[in-house]
Amino acid sequence: MKLDLKIQPLNSWMKINHEPLLIAGPCSAETEEQLLATAHLLAKTGKVSVLRAGIWKPRTRPGEFEGIGSIGLEWLKRAKAETGLPTAVEVANAKHVEEALNAGVDILWIGARSTVNPFTVQEIADALKGVDVPVMVKNPVNPDLSLWIGALERINAAGITKLAAIHRGFSSFEKSAFRNEPHWDLAISLKTLAPELPMINDPSHICGNRELIPYIAQKALDMDMQGLMIESHIDPSVAWTDAKQQLTPSALSELMDHLTQRKPEVKNAEVKDKMAELRKEIDKIDDQIISKMAERMAVVEKIGAYKRDNNVTILQVTRWDEILHKRTSYAKALKLSTDFTEKLLELMHHESIRKQTEIMNNSTVAEA
Template identity: 80%
Template sequence: MKLNFNIQPLSSWMKVSKEPLLIAGPCSAETEEQLVATAHLLAATGRVSALRAGIWKPRTRPGEFEGIGSIGLEWLKRAKAETGLPVAVEVATAKHVEEALAAGVDILWVGARSTANPFTVQEIADALKGHDVPVIVKNPVNPDLSLWIGALERINNAGITKLAAIHRGFSSHEKSAFRNEPMWDLAISLKTHAPDLPIICDPSHICGNRELIPYIAQKALDLDMQGLIIESHIDPSVAWTDAKQQLTPSALNDIMERLEVRKAAAGTTEVKDKLAELRAGIDKIDDLLIQKVAERMQIVEKIGNYKKENGITILQVNRWEEILNKRITYGSALKLSKEFTEKFLELIHSESIRKQTEIMNKDGVAGSQQEHLTHA
């Protein structure tokens, strides 16, 4: 389903100094000197389109540094006046919106914690009514596409047409190298639902450490995201918040120099023709895949009927383990990752369980107790 956002193209409200679009600045405005000095170094790179800085910082636990507060807006005004860079801040309440707009802040963003709460988003949206200001909305902390879309819709319904999303990764119980799991599929789903909505990637919050930022930044550009928002501090070693994920302006510039910006669409006729030929091959294989999966499900139905006639349970653990082990080994030999093969098989198995559950319960017996067996 396509979403109909009433928005302006990113190019109409955000001047790109040099591709890709880059919004950069310290995680937190700590002192006037720190903020202004960082701003000057970032502006000197010629790559930064806007200066970002946290003024109000929602923290996980009380007692941590929660932002310098409204006085930081005056520091941003000075940084803007001296460098010419537009400035961006996070807002989490109607009061934040009012103060930021009164101080001449150019871009507002809604943080992940705020996006997760529709009441908070609506309060921000109500405060934005009547104002022509760009707003960028981070994904919620948890992987919930509807919540992200809902926040964007609330802001758009308030009359904000200069709108974009920020992909900053999602919280996960699984331990990995990332602070927040990228879960690229959710960002891709948003792009599929709203092709005209700009999506900006936040490698700093995905990575949680500066070493991984180049990899995530390149991946975001390869997935046709419209830009990056990256934390940069004049001296990350003494930063008051998120020191490990901030870069010096010089290090940030080095990363940007090495990024490769690829085209979203084919250029020459020769390239288009070659891509069309390769895609035609994919289309044929996809059709065959779907056909074979349908044939598999027909056999599944026969098995389901046979199990019902003979009083056999739906789930056969030994058989499922056999399928997993054999197919994963086969997939590895064909250069398919174990993770992909396992997820693919689990999806097919889930549908097989569903079909057999339907067959078992054609007499009206509730089949909900069987559904939990899907991933057993």
């Protein structure tokens, strides 16, 4: 089921100076000199379409730098006048919206900490009624697709049709190489539900360090995302916030030169025919897999009935361990990743338990 969003195409409200779309600028506007110098260097690359800067910074704990505040909007106005770059800022309440619009900010975005709270999103949506301004909505901090969709729907219901989503990753208790886990599956789910919704990737916040940004940026483009939002500072070593994930304008320019922009559709007739042929093979194999899954579940139901009739528990840990060990070893030999195999086996195991639970709870006892 598709989302019922009324959205204008990205190219109707966003002037893209260079492919792919790049929104760049410092994590925080710190001083007028820092913002202007960074803006001029970014504009000079010819690859940046929008200048971004944090004016109000929601921090996890008080006492840290929480943004320069409203004075930074005047610096952004000057940067726009001098470079010609439209500007974008994060807003977290109605007052932010009012001040940003009065200062001539071109694009607003709603941050992850705001998206997670429907009350906050609704306050922002109410402040946007009757206003024709582009709004980008970052995914919520936690991996909850419904919250992300709800925020987009609230903003769209306020009359905002120049709408985009920003994929910036999700918090996780598990330690990994990333600051925020990408959870590409959630981004793909949103794209599937709203294929017309532009999606922009934020590799800076996913990575948390500049070394991983090229990898995530390229993967985002390969996932058919429409652009990138990357933090850039004239001297990241002295940045007041998120120093490790910011790039200098020159490093950002070099990064963009090494990214490959691929097309979502194949136009070459020969390639198109070959792709169609290979996809037919996949369709055939998928049908076989589903057929075999149905056969497997039929056997599972027979086992469930046997367990019910003989008072045997549904879960048998030793059997599950045996399956997991044997199948992952076999899959590894066939060059399938262990992670994929384990997830697939767990999915089948959960469905097997569900089916056997239904049978076990059936009051009708099968005849011996």
